Amino acid sequence: MKIELAVGDIRKHRADMIVVNLFEGTKSPGGSTGAVDKAIGGAISAAIRDGDFQGKWGETLFLRPEKGVASHRVLVVGLGKKEKFTPDHIRQLALPVFQLAKKKKLATVASVLHGAGAGGIDPEEAARFLALGAALSGYEYDRYKSEKEGRVSRFQVVEREKAAARKVARGLAHGAKIGEAINWGRDLVASPPGDLRPDGLARAARKIAGGKVRVKVYGRKEAEAWKMGGLIAVGKGSEVSPRLIVAEYRGGRPGSPWTALVGKGVTFDTGGISLKKWEGMEKMKYDMAGGAGMLAAVRAAAALGIRRNIVAIVPAVENMPSGAAYRPGDVLRMMSGKTVEVLSTDAEGRLILADAITFAKKRYRPDVILDAATLTGSCVVALGSVTMGMMGNDAKVLARMREASAASGERAWELPLHEEYLEQIKSDIADLKNIGGPEAGAITAGYFLKEFAGETPWVHLDIAGVAWREKEKMGYAPGPTGVPVRLLVEFLRREGTGA
Numbered sequence: 001m002k003i004e005l006a007v008g009d010i011r012k013h014r015a016d017m018i019v020v021n022l023f024e025g026t027k028s029p030g031g032s033t034g035a036v037d038k039a040i041g042g043a044i045s046a047a048i049r050d051g052d053f054q055g056k057w058g059e060t061l062f063l064r065p066e067k068g069v070a071s072h073r074v075l076v077v078g079l080g081k082k083e084k085f086t087p088d089h090i091r092q093l094a095l096p097v098f099q100l101a102k103k104k105k106l107a108t109v110a111s112v113l114h115g116a117g118a119g120g121i122d123p124e125e126a127a128r129f130l131a132l133g134a135a136l137s138g139y140e141y142d143r144y145k146s147e148k149e150g151r152v153s154r155f156q157v158v159e160r161e162k163a164a165a166r167k168v169a170r171g172l173a174h175g176a177k178i179g180e181a182i183n184w185g186r187d188l189v190a191s192p193p194g195d196l197r198p199d200g201l202a203r204a205a206r207k208i209a210g211g212k213v214r215v216k217v218y219g220r221k222e223a224e225a226w227k228m229g230g231l232i233a234v235g236k237g238s239e240v241s242p243r244l245i246v247a248e249y250r251g252g253r254p255g256s257p258w259t260a261l262v263g264k265g266v267t268f269d270t271g272g273i274s275l276k277k278w279e280g281m282e283k284m285k286y287d288m289a290g291g292a293g294m295l296a297a298v299r300a301a302a303a304l305g306i307r308r309n310i311v312a313i314v315p316a317v318e319n320m321p322s323g324a325a326y327r328p329g330d331v332l333r334m335m336s337g338k339t340v341e342v343l344s345t346d347a348e349g350r351l352i353l354a355d356a357i358t359f360a361k362k363r364y365r366p367d368v369i370l371d372a373a374t375l376t377g378s379c380v381v382a383l384g385s386v387t388m389g390m391m392g393n394d395a396k397v398l399a400r401m402r403e404a405s406a407a408s409g410e411r412a413w414e415l416p417l418h419e420e421y422l423e424q425i426k427s428d429i430a431d432l433k434n435i436g437g438p439e440a441g442a443i444t445a446g447y448f449l450k451e452f453a454g455e456t457p458w459v460h461l462d463i464a465g466v467a468w469r470e471k472e473k474m475g476y477a478p479g480p481t482g483v484p485v486r487l488l489v490e491f492l493r494r495e496g497t498g499a
């Protein structure tokens, strides 16, 4: 889909559908919406007057004017209450627009820039979020559909004022680039688990190489040489041996420090010998969403030219039960030298992440490590599908993450890593055990990782509840959401420009 700017009057713009908007409680529409209303004989204000449309959040009004505007379909979207409106609402608005366009098989959609007029949002920012919304809402995983449905091929943002055009164009290009990277990652997450095993994830990762991005893939031999006891153990039950995928992006000055992005790449999590129940197991194909997200973040950083050295490190394994699989009761010696007693082979994510974090520290000496993982069902119980969980060992980096979260609209809620939680993961026969009992499961998993991050500033994102959606919510269609890529890009962008 092309996302582009059109400078001019939306009344004269020719597309299969034009989109205008209204804040809740507006009696007589102004701006472009007002102009369109007048041109089509007051149909919008009549709908408001008669109570058919109030501009509530998520509300839409579809009109089919005979004359007055060059396009035959007009969609008015409700922006809700002005005080509550944020840039992320602009992204969310794109979903109903694209759903309607799809239903009606429309090829071109043109929209005003929501939020920039009466909403008071900077036009460049508004454009960034609208392009993101369009790219994300236009996405569909239809690889296995025999009959592909038509898609919107062109999304245009119509801007009246020439003065704002440059900013809007810049914002649109920015949002479209992030959207493209996210959709690339979503395809990986949506792939059936038999199609995308550790070798397949590595092959896909190689595609982001080029320009300032270098991708290296390590296998079992290297993992053994580096004594990655966690990665090797979790991968043992699968016919496909583990991979360690490393994607370096050198956007910073030579010699400037690395930011390491470590992402969980379990291409399928059966639970291993601690087998999961059958119900819902198919969803465990998204247990590599953290890994895909980190690769997508590097792809986006390169597309945007972020001035920072960034390395994505993705331990990729398939957690399978077999005669060769690791067992509950086994004790592993991790790359860091710490020993871990395995109590459940289903708590595999922390084992591979621990080795990847150690690798990141030894190889790159990063000034910050961020990790993203579909790590615990406990995090889903605690926070649901509304926000990811966030934990860390450095108040400054956590604060910067909170700011990036607010700016990007991708929610991250902090859970505490109080020292007292350590008791829960102490083993009688080894340094640590890989589960901490029924209490505070998201936190004990985070604490386990903290033991490996050590002194390096580190933030852990548990995305188990938000990487995949069952039902449409918060402007996301069912399926892979691409979370936490927007949050990461915002964080890196701020770091990269010193802003």
Ligand code: BES
Pocket: 269, 287, 344, 346, 347, 348, 349, 374, 375, 376, 377, 378, 380, 434, 435, 436, 441, 464, 465
């Ligand atoms: N991949 C799962 C966590 C998960 C659960 C992700 C639901 C997405 C949705 C993880 O490997 C796992 O199985 N965790 C266990 C840990 C337990 C054995 C301590 C869990 O959360 O039940």
Ligand code: ZN
Pocket: 269, 271, 345, 346, 347, 348, 349
């Ligand atoms: Zn598991």
Ligand code: ZN
Pocket: 266, 269, 287, 346, 348, 349, 374, 375
């Ligand atoms: Zn898992």
